Amino acid sequence: MTWYIVRRFLQMIPVFLGATLLVYFLVFSLPGDATAAICGDRGCTPAVVAGLREQYNLDEPFFVQYLLYLKGVLTFDLGTNFSGRPIATIIAEVFPTTAKLALMALVLEAVFGIVFGLVAGLRKGKLFDSSVLVLSLVVIAVPIFVLGFLMQFLIGVKLQWTNPTVSGDATFTELLLPAVVLGLVSFAYVLRLTRTSIIENVNADYVRTATAKGLSRKRVVVVHVLRNSLIPVVTFLGADLGALMGGAIVTEGIFNVNGVGNTLYRAVLNGDGPMVVSIVTFLILIFVLANLLVDLLYAWLDPRIRYA
Amino acid sequence: MRYTRSSTMLSVAAIAVLALSACGSDTDSSSDGGGGGDTEAVIVVDGSEPQNPLIPTSTNEVGGGAILDLVFAGLVSYDADGKSQNEVAESIETEDAQNYTITLKEGKTFTNGDPVTASSFVDAWNYGAAAKNAQLSSYFFESIEGYDEASAEGSTVETMSGLEVVDDQTFTVKLAQPESDWPLRLGYSAFYPLPAVAFEDTAAFGENPIGNGPYMFASDGAWQHNQQIELVPNDEYEGPQEAQNGGITFKIYQNDTTAYQDLVSDNLDVLKTIPTSDIKNFKNDLGERSIESPYAGNQTIAIPYYLPNWDGEAGKLRRQALSMAINRDEITEVIFSNGREPAKEFTAPVLDGFNPDLPGSENLEFNPDEAKKLWEQAEELEPYDESEPLTIGYNADKGDHKTWVEAVVNNIKNNLDIEISGKPYATFKEARTDATDEKLTGALRSGWQADYPSLYNFLGPIYATGAGSNDARYSNPDFDEKLTEGLAADSVEEGNEMMNEAQEMILEDLPAIPLWYQVAQGGWSNNVDGVEFGWNGVPLYYAITGK
Numbered sequence: 001m002t003w004y005i006v007r008r009f010l011q012m013i014p015v016f017l018g019a020t021l022l023v024y025f026l027v028f029s030l031p032g033d034a035t036a037a038i039c040g041d042r043g044c045t046p047a048v049v050a051g052l053r054e055q056y057n058l059d060e061p062f063f064v065q066y067l068l069y070l071k072g073v074l075t076f077d078l079g080t081n082f083s084g085r086p087i088a089t090i091i092a093e094v095f096p097t098t099a100k101l102a103l104m105a106l107v108l109e110a111v112f113g114i115v116f117g118l119v120a121g122l123r124k125g126k127l128f129d130s131s132v133l134v135l136s137l138v139v140i141a142v143p144i145f146v147l148g149f150l151m152q153f154l155i156g157v158k159l160q161w162t163n164p165t166v167s168g169d170a171t172f173t174e175l176l177l178p179a180v181v182l183g184l185v186s187f188a189y190v191l192r193l194t195r196t197s198i199i200e201n202v203n204a205d206y207v208r209t210a211t212a213k214g215l216s217r218k219r220v221v222v223v224h225v226l227r228n229s230l231i232p233v234v235t236f237l238g239a240d241l242g243a244l245m246g247g248a249i250v251t252e253g254i255f256n257v258n259g260v261g262n263t264l265y266r267a268v269l270n271g272d273g274p275m276v277v278s279i280v281t282f283l284i285l286i287f288v289l290a291n292l293l294v295d296l297l298y299a300w301l302d303p304r305i306r307y308a
Numbered sequence: 309m310r311y312t313r314s315s316t317m318l319s320v321a322a323i324a325v326l327a328l329s330a331c332g333s334d335t336d337s338s339s340d341g342g343g344g345g346d347t348e349a350v351i352v353v354d355g356s357e358p359q360n361p362l363i364p365t366s367t368n369e370v371g372g373g374a375i376l377d378l379v380f381a382g383l384v385s386y387d388a389d390g391k392s393q394n395e396v397a398e399s400i401e402t403e404d405a406q407n408y409t410i411t412l413k414e415g416k417t418f419t420n421g422d423p424v425t426a427s428s429f430v431d432a433w434n435y436g437a438a439a440k441n442a443q444l445s446s447y448f449f450e451s452i453e454g455y456d457e458a459s460a461e462g463s464t465v466e467t468m469s470g471l472e473v474v475d476d477q478t479f480t481v482k483l484a485q486p487e488s489d490w491p492l493r494l495g496y497s498a499f500y501p502l503p504a505v506a507f508e509d510t511a512a513f514g515e516n517p518i519g520n521g522p523y524m525f526a527s528d529g530a531w532q533h534n535q536q537i538e539l540v541p542n543d544e545y546e547g548p549q550e551a552q553n554g555g556i557t558f559k560i561y562q563n564d565t566t567a568y569q570d571l572v573s574d575n576l577d578v579l580k581t582i583p584t585s586d587i588k589n590f591k592n593d594l595g596e597r598s599i600e601s602p603y604a605g606n607q608t609i610a611i612p613y614y615l616p617n618w619d620g621e622a623g624k625l626r627r628q629a630l631s632m633a634i635n636r637d638e639i640t641e642v643i644f645s646n647g648r649e650p651a652k653e654f655t656a657p658v659l660d661g662f663n664p665d666l667p668g669s670e671n672l673e674f675n676p677d678e679a680k681k682l683w684e685q686a687e688e689l690e691p692y693d694e695s696e697p698l699t700i701g702y703n704a705d706k707g708d709h710k711t712w713v714e715a716v717v718n719n720i721k722n723n724l725d726i727e728i729s730g731k732p733y734a735t736f737k738e739a740r741t742d743a744t745d746e747k748l749t750g751a752l753r754s755g756w757q758a759d760y761p762s763l764y765n766f767l768g769p770i771y772a773t774g775a776g777s778n779d780a781r782y783s784n785p786d787f788d789e790k791l792t793e794g795l796a797a798d799s800v801e802e803g804n805e806m807m808n809e810a811q812e813m814i815l816e817d818l819p820a821i822p823l824w825y826q827v828a829q830g831g832w833s834n835n836v837d838g839v840e841f842g843w844n845g846v847p848l849y850y851a852i853t854g855k
Contacts, residue, residue: 084514168536252562254566
């Protein structure tokens with residue numbers, strides 16, 4: 001088990017190198033000169049452009065730029081973005097906010113998705129089942145920004161239960177509404193996954209055995225049916241954490257959350273290579289870690305799975 | 309003595325006045341007493357994240373500019389109408405429009421206690437111009453003698469020979485050539501003074517700038533990046549922009565739509581740009597709390613002369629035809645709900661010297677028949693190369709340009725019956741790179757917002773030969789000469805006349821097709837009063853009071 005975890009961590013090294021190289025190359029090949037974004041409408045004098053190119057290593061060929069960046073990373077210096085701010089500082093500012101938002105969304109979608117899915121699965125074809133199925137279909141079908149603006153308008157502007165936007169402090173109550181919006185679509189998927197999985201498993205042999213043994217209905221459902229049904233759901237949730245962290249651009253934009261998605265979006269527009277690569281690398285690491293966690297959870301959920 | 313009803317009232321009023329003036333620091337000007345606004349309220353306004361450290365010469369965008377304009381005070385400042393008024397300057401004197409003697413007012417200080425002296429200006433300007441500091445706004449000093457040496461690529465010269473400190477309160481400026489409108493520029497942020505501490509660690513200074521303006525940073529670290537910037541009044545400041553409120557907090561928004569939701573729910577006090585999606589209904593939503601105020605900015609379409617169809621005599625006729633095929637009145641009314649004004653020339657109506665009736669302005673009027681005729685004349689001279697149909701480029705990342713570009717395209721298509729289409733660029737930098745490298749394959753939209761209130765600012769930097777923003781690569785020696793003459797004129801008025809004579813040439817040649825003038829559309833919450841927009845479309849933050 002320990003060796004398995006060590007091996008998984010060692011595997012992260014080539015993933016890190018490959019991902020940074022690829023992302024750096026993609027940003028490098030974006031059309032347009034990065035100094036043009038810095039100089040704005042009026043443009044700069046050629047001397048200023050030359051100075052900027054030197055400052056950000058833009059006058060070097062691609063591989064030299066990449067190696068300089070890599071050297072910085074290995075010496076714990078991520079460099080500065082095009083506004084002259086240390087990238088490490090920016091990441092330290094925005095990651096906690098987005099992590100908080102993503103975790104809140106994840107918990108909401110997991111709890112409500114699994115509970116609703118369980119109930120719907122057990123009462124297949126009943127009124128509750130049909131109505132949550134319709135509801136989840138609507139949530140999946142409507143684009144996220146429509147839901148976002150709608151909920152912001154109703155709850156933030158009309159009812160004034162909460163502020164329409166999130167302040168710099170990003171408190172729990174402020175993040176609740178964006179977290180609901182962010183988690184809504186995944187909630188619908190979790191619900192449907194759980195429901196299908198439950199329906200499959202209630203008729204399985206081991207469930208019949210458990211019932212025949214005289215176990216209480218509650219114990220059969222929670223320990224035997226639900227636990228075994230959670231494997232596809234956990235796989236989905238693990239992958240979803242990565243998506244929630246990096247994919248919150250729309251939600252963060254609507255609620256003005258100063259998070260990873262917004263920062264990444266601006267950096268891409270400005271062609272700010274080191275900034276984009278640093279953020280994406282962090283996201284990749286989180287993604288890989290979340291997947292490791294999912295794999296370890298499999299063994300706990302299903303004792304037949306063993307790692308060596 | 310017996311108290312009468314009225315004397316009780318009087319004493320209550322007197323106590324109230326005392327209480328107000330006691331907490332109102334030293335705001336003894338009479339103007340704020342009459343309005344009855346709360347001068348202690350902290351006003352929350354929308355802002356955007358400054359893209360660079362807050363050093364005057366390295367800030368070239370509106371997000372940082374709005375902060376600098378409150379934290380610093382230059383030699384002059386501009387009032388709501390764009391009239392220049394002395395700020396730190398006691399006097400700016402010249403006899404030949406080339407040699408200036410600038411005297412400063414006594415007793416002005418930065419908020420760290422340092423006096424504002426002649427060196428504060430001279431050192432800041434030299435820093436801004438020197439190539440080794442790579443300051444984005446360095447070209448603002450180009451008129452000063454010695455700029456070329458200091459700003460040349462790789463130059464190690466750190467001072468401009470045209471600047472000389474006489475004593476603490478006086479310095480002289482020698483320009484490379486006479487320019488009568490030069491003093492007008494001195495209110496722009498690039499010309500702000502810097503205290504000595506700024507040069508010790510510019511990066512740290514850019515995080516927590518120390519200025520001499522009507523406001524200062526609330527504390528070290530008041531700039532919470534991408535979240536907000538908190539400013540409080542500077543009690544030492546005396547001048548035309550004295551704060552009428554208890555502070556300005558810039559809340560930073562990623563997009564206007566979100567800011568608008570905060571405005572209508574009273575979580576934001578002032579919004580300076582109504583998002584496109586709410587242009588149609590913001591007057592209904594806000595009623596009395598909305599404003600439309602023209603400012604010194606315009607929108608044009610530049611057509612490069614290096615494109616085959618658009619050069620020479622035939623090119624000129626085609627440019628005129630295009631211009632006359634665009635129905636500016638209809639587009640500004642339908643698309644912008646009259647939030648733009650159809651252009652009559654190349655500058656903006658709020659400027660001194662603006663003249664809507666210049667000869668040639670008929671080229672900017674909608675006239676489809678004449679347009680068709682001109683196009684046919686061009687065809688006779690030189691047939692249109694249809695393998696390269698015209699495109700109108702715009703950047704799709706910021707601002708909603710697609711809608712109006714499509715409208716202009718349809719106008720031209722319908723009235724001239726030619727192939728033409730819009731060309732979106734994914735990012736602004738992509739469009740700018742093509743323009744700088746002369747790789748444009750069609751026309752490019754271009755918005756210009758004035759740095760300082762002068763006709764020249766709309767002409768020189770865009771249409772003079774070799775100018776930095778001359779996307780069309782227009783070159784006309786007569787035009788250049790007229791501009792130089794206008795700058796050298798004895799007075800700004802006389803200069804303006806020559807600027808307008810220069811405009812007549814480009815109204816004929818149309819290196820770019822002027823479309824419309826910008827109008828600021830903004831609104832404010834139920835909590836504030838006295839919101840007014842300045843000549844540059846930015847609210848006069850210092851004059852806003854609470855309710």
